[in-house]
Amino acid sequence: MNKLDLSQQIAIGADISLEKGEVVLNVILKNIENALLKGESVQITGFGTFALVHRAARQGRNPKTGEAIQIEPSHAVKFSSGKGFKELLNSDDSN
Numbered sequence: 001m002n003k004l005d006l007s008q009q010i011a012i013g014a015d016i017s018l019e020k021g022e023v024v025l026n027v028i029l030k031n032i033e034n035a036l037l038k039g040e041s042v043q044i045t046g047f048g049t050f051a052l053v054h055r056a057a058r059q060g061r062n063p064k065t066g067e068a069i070q071i072e073p074s075h076a077v078k079f080s081s082g083k084g085f086k087e088l089l090n091s092d093d094s095n
Contacts, residue, residue, distance in 0.1 A: 036077060046084035053078045 001009075003025065011021025032050055035042050041051040053076050060071045081089070 044082070046082050048079055048081040048085055051078050051080070052076075 007022040007025045008018060009021075010016075010024050011018045014021065014024070016024075032042050036050060036052045039052060041049055043049045055074045055076060057073045058071050060069050061067065062069055
């Protein structure tokens with residue numbers, strides 16, 4: 001599923017136009033981005049949590065040459081699925 005497909009499903013589920021479905025999705029995504037940029041996590045009960053994690057600088061290897069390289073520190077987003085979502089994914093009805 002891509003962003004357009006998700007917008008369409010929002011529009012169908014909320015009984016709104018596709019354009020409004022796109023606006024709703026964009027507002028949700030922008031708010032998640034803004035919260036993460038502020039260092040806040042976003043918890044959606046029953047679904048999961050988006051959190052910003054810091055990755056420290058570390059040594060790595062160039063896979064082509066095997067040469068040691070320094071990997072710079074960075075930030076990444078971690079998603080942890082919620083209990084309800086995990087249960088849904090592992091239920092017999094999920095297939």
